[in-house]
Each structure stands twice: as C-alpha cells, then as structure tokens.
Amino acid sequence: MIKVYLGLALWYLLLSLITLGVYWWDKRAAIHGNWRVPERTLHMLALLGGWPGAWLGQYWLRHKTRKASFRIIFWLTVLLNLTLPVLLWWARWE
Template sequence: MEKRWIAVLLIAVLLIILNLTEFVLFYYDKHAAQDRLWRISEGTLLIIALIGGSAGAIVGQQVMQHKTRKEPFSHRSAPLS
C-alpha cells in the first residue's frame, strides 16, 4: 500500500511541475511578444499541455490574455480543457 501512495505523490508532483512550467512559459512568451524577443513555439506549448500541463496553459491564457485569439492555438488547445 505504501508504494501506491509514493507513486500517486510522484505523479502529483510531476503534474504540478508540468503545470507551473507551462504557466511560466506562457508568461515568458507573452513578455517576449511584447518586447519582440525570441518566442516559445506553439508546438512546445501544445506538447507540454498535452502531456499534463493543460491547467497551466488554460490559466496562463486567461490570466495573461495570451494566445486567446490566435486561431491555430485556440482550436488545438480546446480539446485539452
């Protein structure tokens, strides 16, 4: 039984890390867009959302109003929510 809890805890920690990473990437990409710097690719953002960072992507989109109108991203990320 103890090994099961360790596995659950490990998965929870990994999901938290993925979602925080996704949120930080949205934050960076938003500011990079405003400052005309190197940007994070949509593919990278979508892959991280797909493997478990979808909550971070949704929160990042809404909090920073980033990539909410961009057509390809909004359509591809909709099934993740």
Template sequence: MALIALVAALALINLFAYAQFGVDKARAQTGQRRIPESTLLLTAMIGGTIGAYAGRARFRHKTKKTSFSMKLHLIALVQAGIAAVLLDTYAGAP
C-alpha cells in the same frame, strides 16, 4: 510514494507551462524571440494542460488564436478521456 512523485511532477510541469505563457507574452510585447507554439502545446501534452489554461487566462495570451485554442482543447479532451479510462480501470484496485 509513487503517487506523491506523480503529483509533484504534475505540479512542476504545470508551473512550468504557466510560466511559459507569461514569458512568451512578455517576449511578444518586446519583440524578442518567441517560444514556439509547438513547445507550448508539448508542455500541455506532457501534463501541463491546467498550467497552460491558467497562463492563457492570466496573461491573456493566445486566447484569440483559433488554431492554437483548438489544439489545446483537443489535448485537454484526450487527457480527460485517458484519465476517465484510468479511473474506471483502477477505481476498484486495492
């Protein structure tokens, strides 16, 4: 049951991250107030990295901003490391 809740929560946060990139791109094109980069990165940090990458690619948004890309890549790298440690730690657990 806990695994299902975790998967559902991750799906929702990734959908939200994806949508944020679409909304921010639309706002950028129309001169409206933007979603702060810190908010986009925080959404990735709390589990929305896949959605962030998908939104970046789909909306071609923030792809040329090197500082943003480096931060997003660092978040993904840290998350991959944490996932590797958790998988190694709990791989043999019943």
C-alpha cells in the same frame, strides 16, 4: 493505485508551473518583440500534463486567446489529458 494518482497529480502540478512560466516568458517576448516560444512547444507542454498552467497563462496573461487554431489544439490536449485518469481507473477494474 493511490500512489499512481498522487504521482500523476504531482506531475501535473510541476508541468503546470513550468508551462505557466513558459507562457509568461512568451508573453513578455511578444510585448518586447523578442524571440518567441514556438506554438508546438506550448502544445507539447500542455499535452505532457501542463494544460492547467497553460489555461491559467491564457486566462491571467491574456495570451494565445485569439488564434482559433491554437485554442482548438489546446483543448484537444486537455481532452487527452482528462481521459488518462479515466483510463487508469478503468484499467483498475479489468
């Protein structure tokens, strides 16, 4: 079970770094008026495990912090991600 949690932690770290980079790219594009990353892509990255990087991107870069509908969906992806380790832990006892 430790290997599962370690693998999950490494997955979250990798996806978080990628997601933070995508947020940086999108913020830069917004500033310069270039092609933007679709919101659904940002949400998918967060859902796949990159939500810590997305949160840091929002906080550090002040990016995607004003649109309420975006923030609601983002926090739903966080909630879904936080339930995964709990479900894995619970399945261990079944």
